[in-house]
Amino acid sequence: MTIDLTIYAQRRARLLEKMQCGIVIIPTAPEVARNGDTHYGYRYDSNFYYLSGFAEPEAVLVLIADQDDHRQPQAILFCREKNPEREVWDGYRAGPDAAKEQFGFDAAYPIAQLDEKLAELMGNQAALFYPLGHDAAWDRRILKLRGEVQAKVRSGIRAPDEIRDVRTLLNEMRLFKDEHELAVMRRAAAISAQAHRRALQFTRPEQFEYQIEAEFLHEFCRHGARHPAYPTIVAGGANACVLHYVGNNAVLSDGDLLLIDAGCEMDGYASDITRTFPVNGRFSAAQREVYEIVLAAQAAAIAAARPGNTWDAPHDAALRVLAQGFIDLKLCQGSVDEVLESESYKRFYMHRTGHWLGMDVHDVGDYKTGDNWRALQPGMVFTVEPGCYIRPADDVPQALWNIGIRIEDDVAITAQGNEVLTAAAPRAVVDIEELMRA
Ligand code: GLY
Ligand code: MN
Ligand code: MN
Numbered sequence: 001m002t003i004d005l006t007i008y009a010q011r012r013a014r015l016l017e018k019m020q021c022g023i024v025i026i027p028t029a030p031e032v033a034r035n036g037d038t039h040y041g042y043r044y045d046s047n048f049y050y051l052s053g054f055a056e057p058e059a060v061l062v063l064i065a066d067q068d069d070h071r072q073p074q075a076i077l078f079c080r081e082k083n084p085e086r087e088v089w090d091g092y093r094a095g096p097d098a099a100k101e102q103f104g105f106d107a108a109y110p111i112a113q114l115d116e117k118l119a120e121l122m123g124n125q126a127a128l129f130y131p132l133g134h135d136a137a138w139d140r141r142i143l144k145l146r147g148e149v150q151a152k153v154r155s156g157i158r159a160p161d162e163i164r165d166v167r168t169l170l171n172e173m174r175l176f177k178d179e180h181e182l183a184v185m186r187r188a189a190a191i192s193a194q195a196h197r198r199a200l201q202f203t204r205p206e207q208f209e210y211q212i213e214a215e216f217l218h219e220f221c222r223h224g225a226r227h228p229a230y231p232t233i234v235a236g237g238a239n240a241c242v243l244h245y246v247g248n249n250a251v252l253s254d255g256d257l258l259l260i261d262a263g264c265e266m267d268g269y270a271s272d273i274t275r276t277f278p279v280n281g282r283f284s285a286a287q288r289e290v291y292e293i294v295l296a297a298q299a300a301a302i303a304a305a306r307p308g309n310t311w312d313a314p315h316d317a318a319l320r321v322l323a324q325g326f327i328d329l330k331l332c333q334g335s336v337d338e339v340l341e342s343e344s345y346k347r348f349y350m351h352r353t354g355h356w357l358g359m360d361v362h363d364v365g366d367y368k369t370g371d372n373w374r375a376l377q378p379g380m381v382f383t384v385e386p387g388c389y390i391r392p393a394d395d396v397p398q399a400l401w402n403i404g405i406r407i408e409d410d411v412a413i414t415a416q417g418n419e420v421l422t423a424a425a426p427r428a429v430v431d432i433e434e435l436m437r438a
Contacts (some may be wrong), residue, residue, distance in 0.1 A: 005102070022064075023127075025059045061305075079099050087398075270359070297317075301318040301384045304377065322349050326345055363381075384409055387406030
């Protein structure tokens with residue numbers, strides 16, 4: 001997918017408009033060592049990339065909105081210098097000159113000049129916007145630089161009075177996905193949905209969970225999505241009742257269910273899909289009964305995902321269906337209202353029904369304004385992921401033991417209602433069984 005670099009300039013302009021005046025400093029993420037001389041696959045900082053489109057490590061973005069002086073806003077990049085020798089080993093680095101041209105910054109400097117230039121740029125800025133508290137080492141560095149600026153007070157230079165967390169503004173911007181972001185998220189969702197279809201076709205009893213994980217990595221990578229958005233969960237039988245199971249090393253048994261929570265990251269955006277299906281291709285009566293309850297809960301939640309409703313409406317809708325289902329299954333006692341009031345459902349459904357989705361799998365953005373759940377609005381994207389996890393216990397019907405089911409889709413709020421980005425991954429019992437037979 002070709003990326004139009006003007007979107008980053010537009011986002012920078014919007015942020016500067018919200019700030020009105022002051023300086024923004026946003027470092028990208030550090031490289032992280034995995035073991036001797038090797039690193040984890042590099043992932044830039046989401047906020048840095050959101051405003052720059054620049055994917056190299058060792059870079060810092062500085063923005064200046066100086067409306068009092070009527071100077072033009074400035075976007076400045078600090079990045080690694082060209083280095084022919086290092087490039088032989090590690091590959092291309094843009095260097096400040098090419099980065100400035102290519103990405104449309106007003107200026108770009110070598111990262112080695114960061115402290116010296118920042119001390120200059122901070123001078124006489126009223127406020128400093130920065131991801132305060134995100135990284136202790138950066139906090140110390142920024143405070144030290146501010147201290148150096150303060151020491152120049154006798155030359156008439158003032159340090160920023162205020163330090164503010166830039167994420168308050170950025171999180172709100174990132175919560176509303178623009179057309180470019182929605183296009184990338186549709187692509188990520190489509191690749192992940194295709195990988196779930198592939199898994200349905202590959203799964204057989206006696207395979208190991210990691211063999212199914214391999215099919216996901218294969219499908220993601222061959223479409224250019226080099227990394228999963230989060231650790232892939234392939235959980236057969238009882239493992240499905242461990243919410244963050246990532247062992248993925250057990251053998252799959254005939255008669256068990258398989259829960260897979262897997263999604264790729266594409267161009268910096270996450271997808272997040274869970275499907276649950278029988279290892280042998282046929283739901284047992286008990287599995288099917290529980291599955292249909294979770295599926296109905298998901299349908300109710302998705303129907304409630306529309307403008308005008310609040311963030312909590314899909315969760316409430318799912319809970320009512322689950323509560324009735326748990327009563328029918330003899331897992332919970334009393335009326336739906338009693339089950340909800342006593343929260344006895346939490347023994348079998350202990351998480352919420354979704355989270356914002358975007359550059360981070362659990363994406364940024366407030367869920368409440370003041371004390372109230374916020375209203376759903378077009379451009380918001382989130383997951384809808386009800387589930388049911390039944391551990392063996394004397395007071396639980398034995399036919400239900402070790403059934404763990406979650407069904408998770410990615411939903412974008414539109415003007416009319418919603419768009420399910422991940423609909424290509426089958427979830428109806430007949431569709432799952434048919435694809436597994438094929
Ligand atoms: N895969 C992470 C989540 O579902 O929240
Ligand atoms: Mn999720
Ligand atoms: Mn998930």
